[in-house]
Every structure is written in structure tokens, then in C-alpha cells.
Amino acid sequence: MDFTLNEETRAVRDAFNRWVKEELIGLEEKEKLDPDAGIPEEIVKRVRKKSAELGFYSHHMPEEVGGGGFSNLQSSILREACGRSGSFLASYAIAGPEGPSPMHLMFNAAQREEYLTPLIAGETSACFMLSEPGAGSDAQHIATRAEKRGDKWILNGTKHFITNGKHADWGVVFATNDPSKGAKGGISAFIVEPGMYKVGRPHRAMAGFEGQTEIIFEDAEVPAKNLVGQEGMAFLTAMTFLGIGRLQIAANCVGVADYLLSLGVDYAGQRHAFGQPIGARQGVQWMLADSATEIYAARNMVYHTSWLVDSGTQDPTRELSMCKLYATEMVNRVCDRVLQIHGGMGWMKDCPTERYFRSLRVLRIVEGTSEIQRMVIARTLLGKTAR
Ligand SMILES: Cc1cc2nc3c(=O)[nH]c(=O)nc-3n(C[C@H](O)[C@H](O)[C@H](O)COP(=O)(O)OP(=O)(O)OC[C@H]3O[C@@H](n4cnc5c(N)ncnc54)[C@H](O)[C@@H]3O)c2cc1C
Numbered sequence: 001m002d003f004t005l006n007e008e009t010r011a012v013r014d015a016f017n018r019w020v021k022e023e024l025i026g027l028e029e030k031e032k033l034d035p036d037a038g039i040p041e042e043i044v045k046r047v048r049k050k051s052a053e054l055g056f057y058s059h060h061m062p063e064e065v066g067g068g069g070f071s072n073l074q075s076s077i078l079r080e081a082c083g084r085s086g087s088f089l090a091s092y093a094i095a096g097p098e099g100p101s102p103m104h105l106m107f108n109a110a111q112r113e114e115y116l117t118p119l120i121a122g123e124t125s126a127c128f129m130l131s132e133p134g135a136g137s138d139a140q141h142i143a144t145r146a147e148k149r150g151d152k153w154i155l156n157g158t159k160h161f162i163t164n165g166k167h168a169d170w171g172v173v174f175a176t177n178d179p180s181k182g183a184k185g186g187i188s189a190f191i192v193e194p195g196m197y198k199v200g201r202p203h204r205a206m207a208g209f210e211g212q213t214e215i216i217f218e219d220a221e222v223p224a225k226n227l228v229g230q231e232g233m234a235f236l237t238a239m240t241f242l243g244i245g246r247l248q249i250a251a252n253c254v255g256v257a258d259y260l261l262s263l264g265v266d267y268a269g270q271r272h273a274f275g276q277p278i279g280a281r282q283g284v285q286w287m288l289a290d291s292a293t294e295i296y297a298a299r300n301m302v303y304h305t306s307w308l309v310d311s312g313t314q315d316p317t318r319e320l321s322m323c324k325l326y327a328t329e330m331v332n333r334v335c336d337r338v339l340q341i342h343g344g345m346g347w348m349k350d351c352p353t354e355r356y357f358r359s360l361r362v363l364r365i366v367e368g369t370s371e372i373q374r375m376v377i378a379r380t381l382l383g384k385t386a387r
Contacts, residue, residue: 003303009074013081016056016093020082023050024089035088035355036208041167044092045125051093052122060248061100065112066120072244073306076251080299083255086352091252098125098164103172103241106189106229115170115191127168129159129192129215136161137372139174140183140235144217146175146190151224153190155217158200165213166199173197173217177232189234191226192217207359243320245367247309250327251302253363257295257327257334260356264288264338271343278341287337294334298327318380325373328363335360 005013024047033039051057060075061067070078082090095101100119107116118124135141144157155175165171170193178186200214229237265288268279278284305319339346339353346353364370379386 001304001307003073003307005077009077012055012059012070012074013077015054016078016081017085019054019056020085020087020090020093024087024093025085028087028089033089035359038209038211039089039092043089044167047089047092048099048122048125050122052120056093057095057122058100058120060095060244061102061120062105065100065105065116067100071306072247072309073303076247076302076306079248079251080255080258080302083252083257084259085255086259088355096163097128098168100126101128101241102244103128103238105241106234106237107191110225111191111228118169124169125164125167127162127164127171127215129162129165129171129173131161132158133160137369140187142174142176142187144173144175145179146177146188146222148177148224153188153222153224153227155190155192155196155220155222157217159215159217160200161203161212162215163212165215166202166210169193171215172228173215174234174238175217181232183235185232187233187235188231189228189238190222191228192220192222196220196222206361242367243317244309246320246324246373247302247305249363249367250298250323251306253327253331253360254295254299254302256356256360257291257298257331260331260334260338260353261288261291261295263352264291264341267338267342267345284341287341291334291337294330298323298330301326318377321368321373321376324367325370325377328360329370332360332364 027043031043033043048057055068056078058066059068059070059078063069079094082094100116104116104119119126130139130142132142132144134143144155144159147154155173157175159173170191172189173192174187174189176186177188180186197220198216198218200216202210203212204210205212228234268284268288269277271278301323305316305323308314308316308319335353335356339357342351342353345351348354
């Protein structure tokens with residue numbers, strides 16, 4: 001296997017870096033944006049649309065649906081660049097939970113045309129509604145009910161922690177059509193629009209802004225044509241697509257960790273204590289050395305897993321979980337060390353470590369907690385013994 005970047009990938013990555021540096025970081029400064037206060041939706045929309053026009057936003061979607069057709073390795077390199085940019089606006093420039101995902105390839109031709117095409121073009125945004133107050137990791141036991149009545153489905157239930165729930169033009173909701181069957185035939189997915197549900201209370205969160213909300217379905221009428229895929233089979237099908245999200249998070253973590261390490265290296269060279277730069281001390285050197293080593297390990301895991309998925313030679317489930325587990329825990333360790341190297345300054349809002357220390361924590365929870373990743377890895381090792 002060869003991870004040498006080809007010319008095309010290098011060119012896209014460099015163009016992305018230039019755009020972030022010249023436009024997005026400039027916009028952050030000009031508008032005095034504060035990520036803790038939330039980014040105005042008008043700016044989010046503008047960034048998303050421009051990024052789609054430049055070919056970054058939907059780079060990971062297949063060309064036949066209007067995406068960039070990037071391989072997973074190319075996508076990981078772009079997501080790593082996004083993390084390394086240190087720009088919070090850049091995270092809106094690459095599709096996340098509000099944007100197109102391989103899961104949307106479950107849509108039929110009419111659904112693709114109506115919902116996916118504008119999403120890929122960055123003209124609309126969406127949300128993904130699975131988690132509920134009573135079921136998160138154990139998503140097979142969701143309680144939201146879907147009952148078929150004539151040519152409609154009637155949905156009842158509450159979803160929570162839904163990213164972009166407040167602004168989404170539409171979403172994909174998972175509901176049980178037959179609780180006795182569980183994931184094997186009992187969970188369906190539907191495309192829903194704001195008129196069909198109520199946006200409930202926003203969740204106040206550690207990261208500051210209110211990015212997640214409750215979504216409430218009360219006798220919501222959903223046309224039968226909005227059923228996604230086969231009745232009862234949505235959960236299993238969706239899960240086969242969602243593993244890639246774990247790789248995407250891991251790639252971003254590698255870039256963020258690299259950015260934080262560069263802050264630590266700079267500060268260790270500038271800051272003097274006891275007549276020497278603090279970087280002359282072994283205690284500080286080892287924090288940097290351990291961070292660099294772990295970033296190197298995570299990057300190689302991400303590149304190798306990307307290559308594995310692209311090659312299609314084996315089931316990558318274990319590697320996807322290992323990448324997500326290791327990279328999200330690694331970036332939190334790196335952030336903690338770099339904050340420590342900055343001393344009191346690391347705790348202050350003048351230093352990026354303050355914000356990253358809070359915002360990175362959630363990565364050990366979303367897209368499958370660290371414990372769930374370990375469970376998945378153990379199952380691939382132990383088979384039935386681990387069930
Ligand atoms: C910022 C943010 C954004 C989110 N966005 C979305 C979204 O857009 N759409 C959506 O549907 N959901 C979203 N979620 C929900 C997210 O997917 C869940 O929070 C996550 O799956 C964990 O579920 P839970 O919070 O119910 O925790 P629980 O499942 O209740 O877990 C609690 C604890 O028990 C542990 N645990 C559970 N089961 C096991 C086990 N078998 N073995 C060992 N330990 C176990 C967990 O690891 C965790 O430590 C978001 C959450 C956050 C915080």
C-alpha cells in the first residue's frame with residue numbers, strides 16, 4: 001500500500017487550505033464570530049454553499065449523485081486539513097451531520113432528486129433523528145412508533161440531541177413499525193419535513209451554543225412515499241453506511257491534534273521559566289514527544305483504514321471502530337497536554353486550548369461512545385462469546 005498523495009489530492013487539499021486561510025479565517029475576524037455564541041445561520045449557509053461550489057462540501061459523495069467522488073483516503077486527507085486549519089468556520093465547510101452522507105444513498109430516484117440533490121449542492125441542510133431520551137447507544141430499542149394508515153404513516157415519539165434540528169429543511173427519522181422484530185424487520189426510516197414535527201427545547205451544552213434540540217412527533221402524518229428503503233429494514237441498512245462517519249471523525253481528530261501540537265511546540269520555544277525556554281525541560285519535551293507519537297499512530301490508522309475501505313478487500317468494521325476510539329481519545333489527551341504546557345494561559349479564552357478542551361470532549365460520545373467502539377472491536381475478536 002502506498003499513501004503518497006497524488007497530484008489531484010494535493011491540489012484539492014492546498015486549494016482548501018488557501019480558501020480557509022484567505023476567506024474563512026478572515027470572515028471569523030471581520031465578523032468577530034464567537035463559536036460559543038453560535039455562528040449566525042446566514043453565515044453557515046453562505047459557507048456551505050460556497051464550499052459546495054468549490055467542490056469541498058460534498059467531496060465524499062459519489063459523482064452519480066452530484067458529489068465529488070473522492071476516495072476515502074482522499075476524503076480523510078481533506079478532513080485532516082480541515083482539523084489542522086484551526087478555523088471553526090472550516091468545520092461548516094465539510095459536510096457533517098447536517099449534510100449529505102452515504103446513508104442518503106438509501107433514497108430512491110425521486111427522493112434523491114427532491115432531497116439529496118439540493119443537499120449536495122449546499123442549498124439545504126438536513127438532520128439525522130435516531131437518539132431518544134430512552135435509547136442512545138442501544139438505538140435498536142427506540143420507542144418512536146410508526147403505524148401505517150392508508151397511504152400515510154403516523155409517527156409518535158420524541159427524539160433528542162438532534163444536531164441541526166432547529167434549522168434543518170428536512171430529516172431522516174427512525175421509528176419502530178414492529179417492536180417485536182427489533183432491528184431485524186421492525187425499524188423503518190422516513191424523510192420528514194418541519195411541518196410534520198415540532199422542534200422542542202434546545203439543549204444547553206458544554207460547547208456553549210445550542211446546536212442540538214428535541215424533535216417531537218405527535219400524530220405526525222408522513223406520506224408513504226417518504227419511507228426510505230424497505231419497510232422494517234432501515235436500521236440494518238443505515239448501520240452499514242454509518243461506519244464511515246467514524247473514520248471521518250478520526251481523520252478530523254488527527255488534523256486537530258496536529259494543530260494543537262504546533263501550538264504546544266511554539267509556546268515551549270517562546271515561554272521562559274527559570275532562565276530557559278520551558279521546551280528545554282524534559283517534563284515538557286515528553287508531553288510533546290508523546291503527543292507527536294500518538295498523532296503519528298492515529299494518522300497511520302486512519303490512512304490504512306481509508307485504504308482498506310477503498311480496496312473493498314475485507315470487512316473494515318473493526319478498523320473503523322479502532323480509528324474512532326483511538327483518535328478521539330488521542331486528541332483529548334493531546335489537548336490536555338498542550339493546555340498544560342500553556343500553564344494558566346491554556347485555561348484562558350485568549351488561547352485556543354480553552355475552547356478545544358471543551359469541544360473535543362464530545363467526540364468520545366457521538367457516533368458511538370468509546371465503550372461501544374470497544375464492544376464492537378471485542379465482538380469481532382470474540383464472536384458469539386462477546387454477545
Ligand atoms: C453533541 C451531540 C450531538 C448529537 N447529535 C445527534 C444527532 O444528530 N442525531 C442523533 O440521533 N443523535 C445525536 N446525538 C446522540 C448520540 O448519538 C448519543 O448521545 C450517543 O449515542 C450515546 O447515547 P446516550 O447519550 O443515550 O448514552 P447511553 O447510551 O445511555 O450511554 C451511557 C453510558 O453507558 C455506556 N454504555 C451503554 N451501553 C454500553 C455497553 N453495552 N457496554 C458498555 N458501556 C455502555 C456508554 O458508553 C455511556 O458511557 C448527539 C449527542 C451529542 C452529545
